[in-house]
Amino acid sequence: MNEIPTMSAEQLGMSKYTRRQFLKFSGAATAATAATVLSMNDIAEAAITRPLPLGTPILVVVTLYGGNDGLNTVIPYKDPAYYAARPDLTYKAETLLPLSDGLALNPAMTGIKTLWDEKKVAIVRGVGYPEPDRSHFSSMAIWQTGSPKTHLSTGWLGRWLDTQKIDPMTSISLGSVLPPLLVGAKNSGSALPLGGLVIPSGIYAQACDRLSQPSKADNKLMAAAALSMRNLFSISGNITPILSQATQMSDDLPTVGGGNAGGDSNLTQQLNVVGKLIAAGAPTKVWSVSLGGFDTHANEANAQAALLGTVSTSITKFLSQMKASGRSKDITILVYSEFGRRVKGNGSEGTDHGTAGPVFLIGDRVNGGFYGDQPSLTKLIDGDLPVTTDFRDIYSTVLEGVLLTPAEKVLGKWSGRIKAIKPV
Amino acid sequence: MDAKRLEISRLINRFAFGPRPGEFAAALKSGAATYKKSLLNAPAIDSGAPQEPVFADLGPRPAPKSADSAQFSQALGAQKKELTIWWLDQMVLTNKPLQERMVWFWHGHWATSIGKVNYALPMLTQNQTFRKHALGNFKDLSQAMLVDGALQVWLDGNENTLKAPNENLAREVMELFVLGVNRYTEKDVKELARALTGYQVPRSTGVVTLNQKRRDTGAVSILGKTATMSGPEAINHLVDQADCPRFLAERIWYRFISSTEAMPKDHPLISALAGKDIQQGLTTLLNGKDLTNAKYSIVKAPVEWFVAVCKALELTPSKLNSFAKLNGYLDKLAQIPFSPPNVGGWPTDEAWLSSASAQFRISFADWLVKQADLSAIEAIAPEKRVAYLADLLAVPEWTARTSAALGDLQKTLPRLVSLAICSPEYVVSQ
Numbered sequence: 001m002n003e004i005p006t007m008s009a010e011q012l013g014m015s016k017y018t019r020r021q022f023l024k025f026s027g028a029a030t031a032a033t034a035a036t037v038l039s040m041n042d043i044a045e046a047a048i049t050r051p052l053p054l055g056t057p058i059l060v061v062v063t064l065y066g067g068n069d070g071l072n073t074v075i076p077y078k079d080p081a082y083y084a085a086r087p088d089l090t091y092k093a094e095t096l097l098p099l100s101d102g103l104a105l106n107p108a109m110t111g112i113k114t115l116w117d118e119k120k121v122a123i124v125r126g127v128g129y130p131e132p133d134r135s136h137f138s139s140m141a142i143w144q145t146g147s148p149k150t151h152l153s154t155g156w157l158g159r160w161l162d163t164q165k166i167d168p169m170t171s172i173s174l175g176s177v178l179p180p181l182l183v184g185a186k187n188s189g190s191a192l193p194l195g196g197l198v199i200p201s202g203i204y205a206q207a208c209d210r211l212s213q214p215s216k217a218d219n220k221l222m223a224a225a226a227l228s229m230r231n232l233f234s235i236s237g238n239i240t241p242i243l244s245q246a247t248q249m250s251d252d253l254p255t256v257g258g259g260n261a262g263g264d265s266n267l268t269q270q271l272n273v274v275g276k277l278i279a280a281g282a283p284t285k286v287w288s289v290s291l292g293g294f295d296t297h298a299n300e301a302n303a304q305a306a307l308l309g310t311v312s313t314s315i316t317k318f319l320s321q322m323k324a325s326g327r328s329k330d331i332t333i334l335v336y337s338e339f340g341r342r343v344k345g346n347g348s349e350g351t352d353h354g355t356a357g358p359v360f361l362i363g364d365r366v367n368g369g370f371y372g373d374q375p376s377l378t379k380l381i382d383g384d385l386p387v388t389t390d391f392r393d394i395y396s397t398v399l400e401g402v403l404l405t406p407a408e409k410v411l412g413k414w415s416g417r418i419k420a421i422k423p424v
Numbered sequence: 425m426d427a428k429r430l431e432i433s434r435l436i437n438r439f440a441f442g443p444r445p446g447e448f449a450a451a452l453k454s455g456a457a458t459y460k461k462s463l464l465n466a467p468a469i470d471s472g473a474p475q476e477p478v479f480a481d482l483g484p485r486p487a488p489k490s491a492d493s494a495q496f497s498q499a500l501g502a503q504k505k506e507l508t509i510w511w512l513d514q515m516v517l518t519n520k521p522l523q524e525r526m527v528w529f530w531h532g533h534w535a536t537s538i539g540k541v542n543y544a545l546p547m548l549t550q551n552q553t554f555r556k557h558a559l560g561n562f563k564d565l566s567q568a569m570l571v572d573g574a575l576q577v578w579l580d581g582n583e584n585t586l587k588a589p590n591e592n593l594a595r596e597v598m599e600l601f602v603l604g605v606n607r608y609t610e611k612d613v614k615e616l617a618r619a620l621t622g623y624q625v626p627r628s629t630g631v632v633t634l635n636q637k638r639r640d641t642g643a644v645s646i647l648g649k650t651a652t653m654s655g656p657e658a659i660n661h662l663v664d665q666a667d668c669p670r671f672l673a674e675r676i677w678y679r680f681i682s683s684t685e686a687m688p689k690d691h692p693l694i695s696a697l698a699g700k701d702i703q704q705g706l707t708t709l710l711n712g713k714d715l716t717n718a719k720y721s722i723v724k725a726p727v728e729w730f731v732a733v734c735k736a737l738e739l740t741p742s743k744l745n746s747f748a749k750l751n752g753y754l755d756k757l758a759q760i761p762f763s764p765p766n767v768g769g770w771p772t773d774e775a776w777l778s779s780a781s782a783q784f785r786i787s788f789a790d791w792l793v794k795q796a797d798l799s800a801i802e803a804i805a806p807e808k809r810v811a812y813l814a815d816l817l818a819v820p821e822w823t824a825r826t827s828a829a830l831g832d833l834q835k836t837l838p839r840l841v842s843l844a845i846c847s848p849e850y851v852v853s854q
Contacts, residue, residue: 065766134610135599137768153684168779177758177771178778191778193756203836207843208786210829217823218848219721220684224777225848231779292766297580297592347588348580353595382610 051281057402060287062335066294069304070340070357074123078102081377086345089301101370108309111316119368122361122420126375126388132355139338144181146395146411156395157286158184159410160403168231173288174270181288190231267291268314275318279325294337298348315362328364332402335360342383355384359394361420371418393418427716429820431456434715436818437853438680439463440521442732448818460710466520474513477506479545481629503544505747511761512741516734526558529679532769534569534601536578538762546574546630547762562672562700563663566602570659573630581623585638589617596767602662604671608647615644619658669697682720683772722853723773726757733845736816737796744795753788757781789845793838806834813844820854
């Protein structure tokens, strides 16, 4: 196919990203038709004239797929019950990164420990929801829809998108499949594969453009198929040039023994791309990235430490990238998983599906420290940790504190809040 | 919309991986009832099937950097490639399309990934098991899957022992394979895990054995029954639950009729599956009213789309000009056979409709169409090509939008064909 001529990093260097270059790019893509050139011009115009204003809060959601073992993430290392419950799986106290309250971070999380010391990390303990579901899919659906009791087909951030004006740039998920998190009733997030988008050109672009227009005869799914093609043109026009200078692709690590519950494997690269796009002024307020491999039924210690190391290092790098762009004050990162794991080891040097786990909020606008009570290791419910904080307390806080939207519009009436976000 | 075109389009696209040239027009002529009969009564011998691969046991992985390590990796890679391309060929070339479509369904149902299993041999064996039982009895299939090496490796069966029960397999058997979520208690999962202890399997062969020393032989209580149960007895006990046919009906509904609309609670498919006879269930489904109900549209998953394009354009996957490219496109569309993203199988519908997948589909389409022989379309007068494509692809009807967009390109082969297979009318089974 006729692909857009690739421009060199020099031509499209982020700092030298000019309107002229943008028009050149869009012209090359769509010279064949006046209408399409116009619409590409509109997009170019928009990206230049409406970059996200500095000071606009940005949310980055990091989903850990598979059920991260919270007890080996934020470790109650002074509690004898911890060592008694999982002798194969405990860390030696001297290798841990002590916080306070008898808790320490996993030895692999040195970057996040540094951020904690700078008071930029809130750790919410014992997070879950009533009547915990131990199925990966049901529990992830509950977290992503924000609805433990009734099944909803929209995600909590999708419903937030429904409160915003329709714009495929408002929320972007890295990877080619859109997570339910960003699906709204009338507005959905966009998916962005690593490596960027390449759109057709010439007469073919004109035909694709016509093919992607809405039709009254479309059923719901056909309309969605047409919309995805329309969005392709607007997103690629805005983003591809920036991505063309992305760093080399590399997988972070193998998903040893914990790889059957979803999620991507290249968090570092995803956050690198998000960082570049934020720095370039993409008008995007919500980003979604993910890491899979946390389903550690067997041989957990090494696998989980490698994964947590990736989470910690990639977030730390991302935030330092943001500092350079002047946007670090705007960024809040939310890290969660669908459940924690069973307190007792299962004998395969792993753990089975459990309930409550810690949630992290990270960024300059975060009031660092612990929130929520640490679940007791001796008052277990069916061998599992009791939930001490409902995740909707966190969502409400993020909706109001970061996305500046009344939580009720997204979650209905919900009164719980935590004080982890500084007012704007 | 023409009800007959809609029904036959759905039959071919959803249950047969799409039409070969002329198949849709012929089915329109002979009628839906005749087409259903031919689907349900496929010939005994699959004259189209490509030669099945035969894999040597590669044995345990040599130590990293040892002398044999590179050769081993090469052999493993070659087997995986051969496995994937063979199955894609099989989907395209088979003369038993409903059976093969069910193999694909079962692969998504008992979703096992070569990403963890590592070896092609046990994945091939599992695939053969799906084919053997594709339209047979679900109880037999479940028993075969209990001792399926790939599934046992995938869900940590090796680690599930008397001393240290591991719930992974037991939970998914209840939740995803036999009963469905919330139709059992946490206690049932733990008890089933005990009943399923003791299986051992070497990764490279996938041959499952039972080690009595590692078995928990105590009585277990599962779904109201307390007894000493062997693994096969426990599986039979689950399959005998009334929730099993209901769950199977729900899953078949979800993949063939609609993942966005719920199955009616008293759908005849449930009672048709009471004996767990899959052929009987599908006969009822095909002869029911769902396939003429306009609201039940469904998106073709990327592999389904690819296979349908190959059939319509008479392409053979193994003869495409680059396996690496083919694999790359399927990877970008997020669906490679033998590599489901997780044990729940692949997503559906809107998950396949991101702007990213729109892009990859367009370039994939271009790459495929360029390799096809389009002389039959070329021979047709340009103004008749758009209508011809609707029949070639079993599209019930082009919208005015798409007719006009295709009309602009009617003289521009192969672009016309690329655009048609990327249209909402083709990506979605209406």
